[in-house]
Amino acid sequence: xxxxxxxxxEQLQEEHKHLLGAYNELKAKGLQLDMSRGKPSTEQLNxxxxxxxxxxxxxxxxxxxxxxxRNYGVLDGLPECRRFFADLLEVPYKNIIIGGNASLRVMFDxxxxxxxxxxxxxxxxxxxxxxxxxxPCPGYDRHFAILEYYGVEMLPIDMEDDGPNIAQxxxxxxxxxxxxxxxxxxxxxxxxxxxxxxxxxxxxxxxxAADNFRVIWDNAYLVHDLVEPExxxxxxxxxxxxxxxxxxxxxxxxxxxxKVTFSGAGISAIAASEKNIEAIKARxxxxxxxxxxxxxxxxxxxxxxxxxxxxxxxxxxxxxAPKFQAVDEKFTEGFSACGIAxxxxxxxxxxxxxxxxxxxxxxxxxxxxxxxxVLTGAGAPFxxxxxxxxxxxxxxxSYPPVEELKTCADILVISAKLAxxxxxxxx
Amino acid sequence: xxxxxxxxxEQLQEEHKHLLGAYNELKAKGLQLDMSRGKPSTEQLNxxxxxxxxxxxxxxxxxxxxxxxRNYGVLDGLPECRRFFADLLEVPYKNIIIGGNASLRVMFDxxxxxxxxxxxxxxxxxxxxxxxxxxPCPGYDRHFAILEYYGVEMLPIDMEDDGPNIAQxxxxxxxxxxxxxxxxxxxxxxxxxxxxxxxxxxxxxxxxAADNFRVIWDNAYLVHDLVEPExxxxxxxxxxxxxxxxxxxxxxxxxxxxKVTFSGAGISAIAASEKNIEAIKARxxxxxxxxxxxxxxxxxxxxxxxxxxxxxxxxxxxxxAPKFQAVDEKFTEGFSACGIAxxxxxxxxxxxxxxxxxxxxxxxxxxxxxxxxVLTGAGAPFxxxxxxxxxxxxxxxSYPPVEELKTCADILVISAKLAxxxxxxxx
Numbered sequence: 052x053x054x055x056x057x058x059x060x061e062q063l064q065e066e067h068k069h070l071l072g073a074y075n076e077l078k079a080k081g082l083q084l085d086m087s088r089g090k091p092s093t094e095q096l097n098x099x100x101x102x103x104x105x106x107x108x109x110x111x112x113x114x115x116x117x118x119x120x121r122n123y124g125v126l127d128g129l130p131e132c133r134r135f136f137a138d139l140l141e142v143p144y145k146n147i148i149i150g151g152n153a154s155l156r157v158m159f160d161x162x163x164x165x166x167x168x169x170x171x172x173x174x175x176x177x178x179x180x181x182x183x184x185x186x187p188c189p190g191y192d193r194h195f196a197i198l199e200y201y202g203v204e205m206l207p208i209d210m211e212d213d214g215p216n217i218a219q220x221x222x223x224x225x226x227x228x229x230x231x232x233x234x235x236x237x238x239x240x241x242x243x244x245x246x247x248x249x250x251x252x253x254x255x256x257x258x259x260a261a262d263n264f265r266v267i268w269d270n271a272y273l274v275h276d277l278v279e280p281e282x283x284x285x286x287x288x289x290x291x292x293x294x295x296x297x298x299x300x301x302x303x304x305x306x307x308x309x310k311v312t313f314s315g316a317g318i319s320a321i322a323a324s325e326k327n328i329e330a331i332k333a334r335x336x337x338x339x340x341x342x343x344x345x346x347x348x349x350x351x352x353x354x355x356x357x358x359x360x361x362x363x364x365x366x367x368x369x370x371x372a373p374k375f376q377a378v379d380e381k382f383t384e385g386f387s388a389c390g391i392a393x394x395x396x397x398x399x400x401x402x403x404x405x406x407x408x409x410x411x412x413x414x415x416x417x418x419x420x421x422x423x424x425v426l427t428g429a430g431a432p433f434x435x436x437x438x439x440x441x442x443x444x445x446x447x448x449s450y451p452p453v454e455e456l457k458t459c460a461d462i463l464v465i466s467a468k469l470a471x472x473x474x475x476x477x478x
Numbered sequence: 479x480x481x482x483x484x485x486x487x488e489q490l491q492e493e494h495k496h497l498l499g500a501y502n503e504l505k506a507k508g509l510q511l512d513m514s515r516g517k518p519s520t521e522q523l524n525x526x527x528x529x530x531x532x533x534x535x536x537x538x539x540x541x542x543x544x545x546x547x548r549n550y551g552v553l554d555g556l557p558e559c560r561r562f563f564a565d566l567l568e569v570p571y572k573n574i575i576i577g578g579n580a581s582l583r584v585m586f587d588x589x590x591x592x593x594x595x596x597x598x599x600x601x602x603x604x605x606x607x608x609x610x611x612x613x614p615c616p617g618y619d620r621h622f623a624i625l626e627y628y629g630v631e632m633l634p635i636d637m638e639d640d641g642p643n644i645a646q647x648x649x650x651x652x653x654x655x656x657x658x659x660x661x662x663x664x665x666x667x668x669x670x671x672x673x674x675x676x677x678x679x680x681x682x683x684x685x686x687a688a689d690n691f692r693v694i695w696d697n698a699y700l701v702h703d704l705v706e707p708e709x710x711x712x713x714x715x716x717x718x719x720x721x722x723x724x725x726x727x728x729x730x731x732x733x734x735x736x737k738v739t740f741s742g743a744g745i746s747a748i749a750a751s752e753k754n755i756e757a758i759k760a761r762x763x764x765x766x767x768x769x770x771x772x773x774x775x776x777x778x779x780x781x782x783x784x785x786x787x788x789x790x791x792x793x794x795x796x797x798x799a800p801k802f803q804a805v806d807e808k809f810t811e812g813f814s815a816c817g818i819a820x821x822x823x824x825x826x827x828x829x830x831x832x833x834x835x836x837x838x839x840x841x842x843x844x845x846x847x848x849x850x851x852v853l854t855g856a857g858a859p860f861x862x863x864x865x866x867x868x869x870x871x872x873x874x875x876s877y878p879p880v881e882e883l884k885t886c887a888d889i890l891v892i893s894a895k896l897a898x899x900x901x902x903x904x905x
Contacts, residue, residue: 088550096548100536103772109527121523121740123515151578153766160765163590168629193764200764202595313548316772337620337627338587339580343770345530345743 054390055408055471067472074422074465077458082423086459089240089401090450091310091367098366099312102353106345120344126335128320132347136320138357140270140304141288146328148335150319151342154307157319158267159197161303164334165230165265166201173263175230185223185232187215189404189432189443191240191269194233198434205434208232210242214250224259231265237286238272241432241445242404243397245284255292257301268304272400274364275310277372283398290322299324308350310401311363318342318350374448378403378460385464391471394446403446405463411470412441418466424459481817482835482898494899501849501892504885509850513886516667516828517877518737518794525793526739529780533772547771553762555747559774563747565784567697567731568715573755575762577746578769581734584746585694586624588730591761592657592692593628600690602657612650612659614642616831616859616870618667618696621660625861632861635659637669641677651686658692664713665699668859668872669831670824672711682719684728695731699827701791702737704799710825717749726751735777737828738790745769745777801875805830805887812891818898821873830873832890838897839868845893851886 058066106112112120114129127133128149137144150157166182168174175182183204186195190210198205206223209216215234223229234254236246246254254266268289276283293299302324308317321331354360379396382405386392394405407415412429419426427445430438446463448456482490533539539547542558554560555576564571577584593609595601602609610631613622617637625632633650636643641663650656661681663673673681681693695716703710720726729751735744750758781787806823809832813819821832834842839856846853854872857865873890875883 090550093546093549096539096546097536099548103533103535103539104531106530108530109524112523112530119520119523121526121743122520123517123736123741125742152770153768156766163594167590167594196764200761309550313772314550315552315768316548316770334627337623339583341580341742343579343743343773345740346770346773 054388055468055475056390058475060476063472063475067469067476070465070469070472074418074462074469077462077465078422080423082458082462084423084451084455084459085425086447086451086456086463087425087427088450089310089447091314092370092450092452094370095367095449096313098363099353102312102349105349105352112345112348114344114348118344120348123340125341125344126339127332128342129344129347129351131351132318132320135351135354135356136306136322139273139360140306140320140322142290142304142322145325146290146322148321148323148328148331149342149347150305150307150321152315152317152319152346153309154269154271154305154319155193157305157321158194158269161265161267161331162197162201164331165263175263180228183226183229185215185220185229186434187232187234188434189241189438189445190233191235192427192431192436194267194269195434198233203230207434210239210244212244214244214246214254217250217253220254220257224257224261224264227260229259230261230263231267233267233269235269235271236289237270237284238275238397238400240271240400241402243395243400243402245286245399248287251287251289252292255289255298255302256296257298259301264301266302268302270304270306271310273306274360275367275401276364276399277368277375278398280361280364300326303327308354311360311367312350312353316346318347371449374451374453374456375403377453377456378446378448381457381460381464385461385468389468389471392467401447401449403448405444405446405467406442407444407467408471408474409440409442411467411474412438412444414470414473415444415463415467418469419462422462422466424462426463481815482895482902483817485902487903490899490902494896494903497892497896497899501845501889501896504889504892505849507850509885509889511850511878511882511886512852513874513878513883513890514852514854515877516737516874518741519797519877519879521797522794522876523740525790526780529739529776532776532779539772539775541771541775545771547775550767552768552771553766554759555769556771556774556778558778559745559747562778562781562783563733563749566700566787567733567747567749569717569731569749572752573717573749575748575750575755575758576769576774577732577734577748579742579744579746579773580736581696581698581732581746582620584732584748585621585696587761588692588694588758589624589628591758592690602690607655610653610656612642612647612656613861614659614661615861616668616865616872617660618662619854619858619863621694621696622861625660630657634861637666637671639671641671641673641681644677644680647681647684651684651688651691654687656686657688657690658694660694660696662696662698663716664697664711665702665824665827667698667827668829670822670827670829672713672826675714678714678716679719682716682725683723684725686728691728693729695729697731697733698737700733701787702794702828703791703826704795704802705825707788707791727753730754735781737794738787739777739780743773745774798876801878801880801883802830804880804883805873805875808884808887808891812888812895816895816898819894828874828876830875832871832873832894833869834871834894835898835901836867836869838894838901839865839871841897841900842871842890842894845896846889849889849893851889853890
């Protein structure tokens with residue numbers, strides 16, 4: 052088969068007819084499949100079943116310090132949990148706070164704190180001028196949703212294979228109304244790329260015009276390798292680099308166990324400078340008396356330490372890697388000849404980033420939906436949901452079983468090719 | 479013994495000498511006791527031990543709908559939990575959202591939402607003018623701390639035996655910068671009073687000048703009777719009354735299981751009008767994907783329904799009532815003759831409100847501290863921590879065992895009397 056771009060109109064019409072037949076056959080099956088979100092599968096959740104009962108009696112409710120985890124207190128988290136995350140994120144213990152069940156909530160709350168007049172520095176809203184934010188994209192739709200909710204203007208920054216375009220960042224931060232940037236620095240959502248040392252160093256050294264600029268360093272996939280960790284991507288620790296540049300207050304790092312233990316019932320952690328930790332704790336002390344410390348205790352009893360965590364992540368990898376491979380095989384099989392798509396082969400994270408022919412992503416997602424496969428909305432990884440090239444599709448292979456996933460991938464391939472034929476035949 | 483106010487200087491000096499001897503004797507014991515916060519005792523926490531293991535296997539993680547509670551989803555809470563709280567608060571199911579582990583956080587977040595431009599109506603900060611709030615007091619110090627954090631001006635409203643002074647409220651809300659009011663309508667913190675039907679009806683009918691006024695109806699102690707519930711206080715449901723007055727959007731009710739199950743690991747609930755629920759959910763959908771649904775499931779499996787909850791609360795009552803009685807007996811024994819103090823005998827809640835001689839509360843708390851008994855800071859139940867009469871002390875009898883509590887009460891009685899003698903001798 053030739054590349055679509057090189058086909059004659061007649062060849063394209065023939066191909067279209069052939070694809071439509073295959074598409075209608077799949078559609079007729081009346082499937083109901085979902086490849087829309089980065090949800091762990093049931094099999095993955097089962098890996099943490101011990102946590103359901105690892106505090107079996109009243110004798111077990113006490114933290115290392117002897118504290119009863121069922122009662123009030125310990126605003127910033129159990130010391131053993133803080134130590135665990137300090138080891139994991141390679142930052143000092145004093146720079147760690149344990150958060151609730153969602154790092155998203157921690158980020159929402161920090162953005163809120165920064166907007167309002169009582170953050171560490173002047174609140175972003177203080178001047179009354181519009182607040183702007185840098186959004187490397189494609190990026191995480193829920194980051195952008197927070198900014199949109201607060202009416203923060205989003206400025207797209209191009210994502211490259213090794214992180215965001217630094218020249219664009221450098222230029223944009225000359226505007227003092229540009230107050231921050233969202234980053235998923237390792238196994239980025241959705242491209243799967245990891246920021247190179249060079250990019251991390253450049254970001255650590257930025258000199259924004261705003262004196263209250265903050266980079267939200269969402270390290271969501273830090274231990275989520277799809278290959279042996281020694282072969283996986285390595286992310287340079289942002290804090291030592293930031294400190295070298297006197298920039299430690301500019302970075303707010305989060306991570307969570309949402310994709311390590313239970314997605315709705317994990318724990319999260321914040322790493323930040325002492326100055327920022329102080330401001331966050333000042334706010335937290337008005338917000339609640341403690342997070343759920345029993346759940347913190349369940350986690351530390353189960354995850355224990357970083358080596359135990361890594362052994363646990365190997366079990367996730369055993370389940371996830373074949374799914375990514377299955378999708379990759381289907382894409383290779385379906386797309387290699389026609390030349391209308393390219394996709395990432397990430398070494399970690401939860402997504403494959405598929406770029407279909409320009410101007411056909413929306414149509415592809417819509418065709419998939421009609422055939423019973425729900426994908427993330429086309430454009431979602433872009434500010435305001437607007438993909439300028441209408442080519443990006445975020446593929447989330449984690450949830451469906453492998454056989455279902457293959458069917459999803461088949462439908463996606465046929466839909467993308469069908470959309471491409473339609474587009475080419477329009478001309 | 480005579481009343482202090484009727485004693486001669488010589489008699490007072492004699493009494494002071496006698497008290498100081500007793501005080502120093504107790505102080506010499508080097509005690510370390512804490513009566514500062516409304517924390518459940520270990521014995522109370524043990525009542526919910528079943529919840530540690532009531533989801534023992536992977537077969538048990540499914541909600542009524544079949545949903546796996548370990549995964550993402552269900553923003554507003556498990557339907558069975560929402561039904562439980564709808565029954566408890568006597569509001570329709572559609573008006574309930576399940577919150578996280580702290581109703582304080584839910585309130586903090588709602589105040590934040592109301593302040594900012596993206597709440598249902600114009601944000602309270604929108605006009606740029608100072609925001610004011612009504613604070614019936616003595617009241618809950620953590621409510622006032624939220625307002626102080628946000629720079630909201632607090633206007634004290636007198637608490638009477640059956641709720642806040644309505645005339646003062648009616649006058650204050652003529653100012654359109656007065657944007658809301660905090661209420662603990664049942665077994666109020668700290669006075670223990672319950673709002674009368676008359677006061678609830680009057681509050682339900684208020685006509686504030688502000689078009690975005692909100693009453694935070696913190697129903698923290700709704701099932702926390704210290705007597706048989708049929709002999710306990712009854713609180714009129716605010717919502718039907720508010721609806722009669724077209725005021726349903728003015729009320730935001732919260733409650734939690736912090737003093738029902740585990741204090742740091744409970745669940746909370748919001749009751750609000752459909753319009754408010756919609757605005758809250760719009761915000762929540764940007765904040766997180768779900769609260770901890772495993773914990774919701776643990777709760778509903780354990781608490782089951784309102785009758786089961788009430789049977790559980792009877793067990794709390796058996797532990798708590800003797801503690802309140804012990805303190806009351808000590809106060810009666812120590813204060814009856816000297817006439818320097820009065821205190822409440824609440825039928826529920828977590829506090830005894832002690833009024834000592836004017837101008838001596840701070841000194842009393844300080845004397846207690848020196849003798850090894852930590853109390854809530856004097857003035858804490860007032861905006862900005864300022865008790866205009868310096869007479870109010872919040873007594874929290876729940877945490878210490880009865881014998882310890884008796885010692886605490888002894889020290890408190892002697893300290894209050896010593897402070898009164900000092901004050902009278904100054905003249």
